[in-house]
Amino acid sequence: MADIETTTVSEDGYACTSQVGDFDLQIDATDETGPNPNAALVATYASCYLPAFRVGGSQRGEDDLGKVQIDASADLDDDDDLEAIAFDVHVEADLDDETAADVAERAEGICHVHSALREGLHADISVYPNAF
The missing domain is CATH 3.30.300.20 (K homology (KH) domain)
Incomplete structure (x- = not known):
């Protein structure tokens, strides 16, 4: 088993939401919904x-x-x-x-x-x- 596991999903476009433990982290390559x-x-x-x-x-x-x-x-x-x-x-x-x-x-x-x-x-x- 890995020490760190995350899941990153993009439903559409360039924004992604990563699940990191109990936290959601929003990253957006276009800087529209989160930092790039x-x-x-x-x-x-x-x-x-x-x-x-x-x-x-x-x-x-x-x-x-x-x-x-x-x-x-x-x-x-x-x-x-x-x-x-x-x-x-x-x-x-x-x-x-x-x-x-x-x-x-x-x-x-x-x-x-x-x-x-x-x-x-x-x-x-x-x-x-x-x-x-």
Whole structure:
């Protein structure tokens, strides 16, 4: 038995509904009824990286990062394939540059989506401490 099982259905057009456990996830290649697959992947990547960043902070003795927000952006090539991803990580805590870089690097090793993507598509990450 697989560790993860999903079912994706499209009744008509380019919109799909995926059943993921007890949740429905709407993805639409035309951006009409949900995000397109590339946007969903970027959001999923950020949603995996953010808790990994918190774990990385905890490993570094920074247990109270406060509010953390990732502003993610991505570039597409001429075929609309993801070419580059960038994360601007805004952290409420006042981290020095060395700690911020170490936490970001630790998070890369923890984030499962980061590990699953081809190396050339790993996010270019900038951390902004004391952001809120």
